Amino acid sequence: MACEVKTTCPYCGVGCGVIARVGDDGAVSVKGDPEHPANFGRLCSKGSALAETLDLDGRLLYPEIGGRRADWGEALDLVAERFSQSIAEHGPDSVAFYVSGQLLTEDYYIANKLMKGFIGSANIDTNSRLCMSSSVAGHRRAFGSDTVPGMYEDLELADLVVLTGSNLAWCHPVLYQRLAAAKATRPEMKVVVIDPRRTMTADIADMHLAIAPDGDTALFNGLLAHLVTSGAVDQNYISAHTAGFPEAFAAASALDPPALANATGLTQAELLDFYRLFETNEKVVTCYSQGVNQSAAGTDKVNAIINCHLATGRIGRPGMGPFSLTGQPNAMGGREVGGLANMLAAHMDIDKPLDRDLVQRFWAAPTIAPTQGLKAVDMFRAVADGRIKALWIMATNPVVSLPDADAVEAAIRACPFVVVSDILKETDTARHAHVLLPSLGWGEKDGIVTNSERRISRQRAFLEAPGEARADWWQLAEVGRRMGFAEAFGHASPADIFAEHAALSGFENDGRRDFDISALAEIDRTRYDALEPFQWPQPKGAVPQERRFFAGGGFYHPDGRARFVPVHAPKARPGNDAFPFILNTGRVRDHWHTMTRTGKSARLSGHLAEPFVEIHPRDAQKIAVSDADLVMIQSPYGAAIVRALITERQAESSLFVPMHWNDQFASKARIDALVTPVTDPVSGQPASKNVAVRASRFAARTYGFAVSASKPQNLDAAYWAVAKAEGGWRMELAFADGDKDWIDWCRGAFSIAADIEPIGYTDRTSGEFRLAFFEGDRLLAALFLSPRPAAVARNWAVSQLGASHDNLGRRFAVTAGRPGANQPDPGATVCSCFSVGVNQITAAIREGCHSVEAVGEKLSAGTNCGSCRAEIRGIIHACLAAAAE
Numbered sequence: 001m002a003c004e005v006k007t008t009c010p011y012c013g014v015g016c017g018v019i020a021r022v023g024d025d026g027a028v029s030v031k032g033d034p035e036h037p038a039n040f041g042r043l044c045s046k047g048s049a050l051a052e053t054l055d056l057d058g059r060l061l062y063p064e065i066g067g068r069r070a071d072w073g074e075a076l077d078l079v080a081e082r083f084s085q086s087i088a089e090h091g092p093d094s095v096a097f098y099v100s101g102q103l104l105t106e107d108y109y110i111a112n113k114l115m116k117g118f119i120g121s122a123n124i125d126t127n128s129r130l131c132m133s134s135s136v137a138g139h140r141r142a143f144g145s146d147t148v149p150g151m152y153e154d155l156e157l158a159d160l161v162v163l164t165g166s167n168l169a170w171c172h173p174v175l176y177q178r179l180a181a182a183k184a185t186r187p188e189m190k191v192v193v194i195d196p197r198r199t200m201t202a203d204i205a206d207m208h209l210a211i212a213p214d215g216d217t218a219l220f221n222g223l224l225a226h227l228v229t230s231g232a233v234d235q236n237y238i239s240a241h242t243a244g245f246p247e248a249f250a251a252a253s254a255l256d257p258p259a260l261a262n263a264t265g266l267t268q269a270e271l272l273d274f275y276r277l278f279e280t281n282e283k284v285v286t287c288y289s290q291g292v293n294q295s296a297a298g299t300d301k302v303n304a305i306i307n308c309h310l311a312t313g314r315i316g317r318p319g320m321g322p323f324s325l326t327g328q329p330n331a332m333g334g335r336e337v338g339g340l341a342n343m344l345a346a347h348m349d350i351d352k353p354l355d356r357d358l359v360q361r362f363w364a365a366p367t368i369a370p371t372q373g374l375k376a377v378d379m380f381r382a383v384a385d386g387r388i389k390a391l392w393i394m395a396t397n398p399v400v401s402l403p404d405a406d407a408v409e410a411a412i413r414a415c416p417f418v419v420v421s422d423i424l425k426e427t428d429t430a431r432h433a434h435v436l437l438p439s440l441g442w443g444e445k446d447g448i449v450t451n452s453e454r455r456i457s458r459q460r461a462f463l464e465a466p467g468e469a470r471a472d473w474w475q476l477a478e479v480g481r482r483m484g485f486a487e488a489f490g491h492a493s494p495a496d497i498f499a500e501h502a503a504l505s506g507f508e509n510d511g512r513r514d515f516d517i518s519a520l521a522e523i524d525r526t527r528y529d530a531l532e533p534f535q536w537p538q539p540k541g542a543v544p545q546e547r548r549f550f551a552g553g554g555f556y557h558p559d560g561r562a563r564f565v566p567v568h569a570p571k572a573r574p575g576n577d578a579f580p581f582i583l584n585t586g587r588v589r590d591h592w593h594t595m596t597r598t599g600k601s602a603r604l605s606g607h608l609a610e611p612f613v614e615i616h617p618r619d620a621q622k623i624a625v626s627d628a629d630l631v632m633i634q635s636p637y638g639a640a641i642v643r644a645l646i647t648e649r650q651a652e653s654s655l656f657v658p659m660h661w662n663d664q665f666a667s668k669a670r671i672d673a674l675v676t677p678v679t680d681p682v683s684g685q686p687a688s689k690n691v692a693v694r695a696s697r698f699a700a701r702t703y704g705f706a707v708s709a710s711k712p713q714n715l716d717a718a719y720w721a722v723a724k725a726e727g728g729w730r731m732e733l734a735f736a737d738g739d740k741d742w743i744d745w746c747r748g749a750f751s752i753a754a755d756i757e758p759i760g761y762t763d764r765t766s767g768e769f770r771l772a773f774f775e776g777d778r779l780l781a782a783l784f785l786s787p788r789p790a791a792v793a794r795n796w797a798v799s800q801l802g803a804s805h806d807n808l809g810r811r812f813a814v815t816a817g818r819p820g821a822n823q824p825d826p827g828a829t830v831c832s833c834f835s836v837g838v839n840q841i842t843a844a845i846r847e848g849c850h851s852v853e854a855v856g857e858k859l860s861a862g863t864n865c866g867s868c869r870a871e872i873r874g875i876i877h878a879c880l881a882a883a884a885e
């Protein structure tokens with residue numbers, strides 16, 4: 001029977017509502033939920049492709065112990081026994097949980113309860129440490145609580161939207177679309193993008209400030225000083241609701257205009273233009289994300305921003321406020337349950353004895369963690385030096401995502417007991433687990449997530465659990481029960497856990513704590529199943545309403561006042577001749593983190609199909625790298641090999657490499673292997689955007705491209721990167737030598753039977769060589785080799801996997817490596833929703849489509865999720881500019 005279920009997207013913190021439809025044949029399709037207040041029906045490219053990521057290929061379906069299948073009872077007994085044993089012999093701090101902002105609130109609540117209240121350690125930290133912890137720390141310093149004051153609507157109501165360290169167009173695409181739509185109806189609205197790179201987000205900006213890495217504190221300090229001298233500050237707000245203004249102002253005035261220009265890498269004129277915009281627009285929202293948080297000065301950057309909003313009283317009113325954009329679908333939920341090592345449940349403070357006592361009583365817990373636990377980077381150091389002897393990793397892939405990732409991998413490998421709960425059998429982290437526990441994934445699990453604007457929505461199951469996979473909360477509760485805490489972990493369903501969480505939020509609260517959803521403390525399963533998205537707080541007895549915080553003060557420091565935090569611009573990193581480039585890392589539009597889900601979609605994988613480094617043309621020239629060359633990047637910690645993408649969008653002396661690629665998809669592209677494990681002193685968040693590296697051309701003798709119907713195995717190449725493609729796989733290759741037995745190589749890599757003979761083609765003058773293997777009329781694999789980066793029409797070659805090759809002519813056409821005149825090559829994918837390539841778009845432009853709308857009308861490109869509209873606009877500009885030359 002076909003059915004439709006309302007749920008929430010499992011990717012970014014926008015938290016879009018999704019309607020999943022399961023057809024009579026079991027096929028799933030998704031569409032945006034028109035009634036969800038985050039997206040009103042929109043979805044981005046990743047959300048639209050969700051149905052393509054649900055297959056069971058590569059799924060972990062049964063528990064495993066030491067690589068052999070085990071049953072749940074045996075696996076859970078072993079986990080409970082080894083954790084209990086370590087605690088008995090070495091104390092509670094000898095064990096740790098490393099969890100994730102992709103857990104549901106209920107999973108997270110149980111993990112935190114078990115560790116802090118029953119094991120009695122605070123050694124539970126989460127990938128949110130790498131993501132939001134500077135924002136949390138900045139909020140708590142300023143507000144006395146981890147409160148996001150505003151809501152999404154503020155971006156639409158503002159007259160000025162400042163985006164700093166946020167690539168909104170690619171990372172929060174639906175929110176970006178809401179902003180772009182608001183700007184289209186009110187063109188007088190201004191958008192400023194502050195980012196060392198000219199990202200796609202800068203496309204709608206009235207002003208792009210290509211700030212020097214970590215120049216944000218200086219920038220916002222200079223702004224605060226300007227607001228004072230120009231008289232834009234709100235003295236009434238400052239005196240009624242804040243403390244510490246003089247000290248913050250003194251710190252902010254430390255740099256004179258030339259020094260400010262120097263620290264920010266911007267001209268004095270640029271600075272003044274920006275400062276005037278901020279001064280003259282009362283309705284201003286400053287959104288920030290990882291360009292702010294992931295820094296050795298991340299917390300100071302957050303407070304530098306908040307200081308400016310406090311000084312002008314522009315906070316918590318429609319269209320005004322600082323706005324931390326959360327990354328993961330449940331980064332906020334994790335903060336609500338206190339899943340960080342330095343927090344306690346329900347926004348309580350682990351350093352406060354009264355809070356600890358309250359939580360312990362509520363849980364009827366035998367103990368409560370007496371002090372903060374180890375933050376992520378320190379936690380893995382403690383794993384490395386043997387202090388932590390049993391580790392449970394859940395819904396995160398630290399061998400890819402933590403700084404100094406090779407050392408993290410070595411630590412995990414050396415740890416006496418490692419449990420990994422994941423949905424996939426093979427990840428860079430799972431390969432080192434002693435016990436592997438199969439978790440339910442999106443569409444199978446049930447619970448709650450909270451988005452960036454404090455909106456709580458249900459993720460609902462619409463698929464059967466595959467194999468023996470079980471929910472993360474169930475795994476944790478079963479271990480808790482087996483460790484002797486049956487009563488505290490007797491929950492029968494996520495609804496039970498949520499009710500307990502809601503009750504704790506209101507327990508002895510009386511308005512002392514911002515997070516209060518006690519109106520839902522008595523929720524039963526039926527109401528829970530029907531729960532509509534709502535914003536917190538929702539205290540018991542109060543009329544449900546959506547609200548902002550702090551327009552009239554009411555901060556959570558004991559005196560009710562916000563704190564200005566005096567912050568100083570960090571000293572510029574000392575120059576370093578050995579490592580002259582600054583490596584900046586981040587995201588691409590169509591991949592999610594370590595690609596365990598988006599890597600399954602051919603459409604999403606087609607946008608950017610291999611790991612790359614963005615490099616400025618002059619830097620490329622300096623290191624003698626041309627377009628499509630391979631580049632070796634090195635830091636004192638590790639190395640990576642990626643493709644050169646030469647672009648003026650990148651600032652000189654800095655490089656950008658995406659964080660996504662890992663050992664499952666490329667030979668050597670885990671970029672966190674290079675990232676220095678430097679952290680912010682307040683938040684403990686790693687500085688993943690400012691790493692000193694060197695770069696050089698990676699010289700290969702032979703370059704290649706291949707397509708294969710089967711998943712390639714054991715690729716023996718100096719460089720390889722594989723991506724899912726329609727009907728199979730595509731891969732980029734490079735070899736240190738030119739004389740292999742290529743037929744043999746193909747048989748090994750593509751599992752081709754010995755009796756299948758290839759068709760070959762060699763061009764002696766160009767040195768190009770091609771091989772194709774067919775079974776019947778079907779192409780099994782084709783390999784294209786060249787002494788230079790291989791010029792093959794890639795999307796066309798991929799399309800040959802699905803084509804019929806029923807005559808010799810067609811087969812030989814494959815070895816030509818490019819389509820005949822009657823079959824145009826679409827080029828690299830730009831629009832993943834409709835699989836439209838760059839060559840099709842340029843052709844349409846040549847035929848007179850000179851606007852995004854016109855291209856959309858002709859090709860449909862950009863008309864579904866809209867995520868590629870900025871890119872299409874860029875192609876139009878480039879084509880028209882080239883034509884005008």
Ligand SMILES: Nc1nc2c(c(=O)[nH]1)N[C@H]1C(S)=C(S)[C@@H](COP(=O)(O)OP(=O)(O)OC[C@H]3O[C@@H](n4cnc5c(=O)[nH]c(N)nc54)[C@H](O)[C@@H]3O)O[C@H]1N2
Nearest residue numbers: 012165166167171214289290291327328586587589592593
């Ligand atoms: N497509 C996609 N979307 C995602 C994710 C994904 O994996 N893929 N992940 C989600 C998650 S968990 C997160 S945390 C968010 C992250 O969302 P964002 O923070 O928007 O994404 P990033 O690409 O990490 O970094 C943002 C920008 O910060 C810039 N930057 C670097 N250094 C500085 C600096 O010193 N100052 C300033 N002002 N800017 C700087 C970078 O050039 C980059 O363009 O995205 C979420 N959305």
Ligand SMILES: Nc1nc2c(c(=O)[nH]1)N[C@H]1C(S)=C(S)[C@@H](COP(=O)(O)OP(=O)(O)OC[C@H]3O[C@@H](n4cnc5c(=O)[nH]c(N)nc54)[C@H](O)[C@@H]3O)O[C@H]1N2
Nearest residue numbers: 130131395396397401421422423439585593594596659688
């Ligand atoms: N250099 C650099 N490093 C970074 C960043 C950066 O910008 N630059 N960004 C950082 C940030 S902001 C983040 S958020 C992290 C993200 O980094 P990670 O959290 O390591 O990345 P994911 O790929 O999201 O890992 C999620 C894992 O959980 C599995 N999984 C999916 N669903 C479920 C489920 O329901 N249950 C369980 N148990 N498992 C599940 C997936 O298969 C995958 O293995 O990376 C951080 N690292």
Ligand code: SF4
Nearest residue numbers: 009011012016044047
């Ligand atoms: S913007 Fe895209 S990735 Fe983020 S929640 Fe919405 S559909 Fe999902």
Ligand SMILES: [Mo]
Nearest residue numbers: 130131327328
């Ligand atoms: Mo994140």
